[in-house]
Amino acid sequence: MNAIIQALFDRKSVRSFMEKDICEADRNLILDAAIQAPTAGNQMLYTIIDVRDQAIKDELADSCDDQPFIATAPFVLVFLADCRRWLDCYESTGAEPRKPGVGDFILATQDAMIAAQNAVTAADSLGIGSCYIGDILENHDRVFSLLKLDPYVVPVTLLVFGYPSEQQRLRSKPKRFDRRFIVCKDTYKRLSEPALRAMFKARHPEPSFDFNTYIQAFCRRKYNSDFSIEMTESVQKYIDEFMGD
Secondary structure: OOHHHHHHHHOOOOOOEOOOOOOHHHHHHHHHHHHOOOOHHHOOOEEEEEEOOHHHHHHHHHHOOOOOHHHHOOEEEEEEEEOHHHHHHHHHOOOOOOOOOHHHHHHHHHHHHHHHHHHHHHHHHOOOEEEEEHHHHOOHHHHHHHOOOOOOEEEEEEEEEEOEOHHHHHOOOOOOOOHHHHOOOOOOOOOOHHHHHHHHHHHOOOOOOOHHHHHHHHHHHHHOOHHHHHHHHHHHHHHHHHHOO
16 A cells, blocks of 8 residues: 555544644645646636634634634635636626536536545645534525625535644544445445445444444434534525526
8 A cells, every 4th residue: 555545544534733833835735736636627616715814713613513623723724616717707708608507516516625635635744634624514694704705606615724633643533334335336226224234333343333223313413403404504595596596
């Protein structure tokens, strides 16, 4: 296993950081690495907000389901799916573009997330930890106003960076599902109930693990939670703006 692949296997989310700043050279290197990511038609349908204002960090920590470590992270980036830039180019030349639609939204989201993963991998190579914050999708009105967004711009992920605390460095990475449950050959194959149970048992081999208890609790805590429902409603507002509804 080469060094790059080993790093991908070892990388884990970091939510507690040392009180140590990230130098400008490394910040710029992470940003430049993000910009080198694959992109649809070389359009780079994303914008990155480098959040330096502590007041904005504090607001993001609160709006993203009250996660204080966002406010204390030394480096905070918001990745936006952005169709505004190209639309402005089209309109400036009289090209008469159509309104962006859901396909454009998905392409821009892909571009933004690929760039974000480049940033994560680059940071890891520098000894800098990171954590994705999907909760940036919550609270549409609040985030839209805070970041001064445009109707064709959607915050698809937030990344926080910093040097991991000792506890975070020593923390074990959560085990992933086994390849045989994730990879299909040629066509999609829905997993049977026995396969689903085997998938979780492989990840949780401890004798005390109970599939029914775990899944029911996870459904209550995550899938049916207030924040998950609010996130869906918030994303629908962004999509409606993209579609001009």
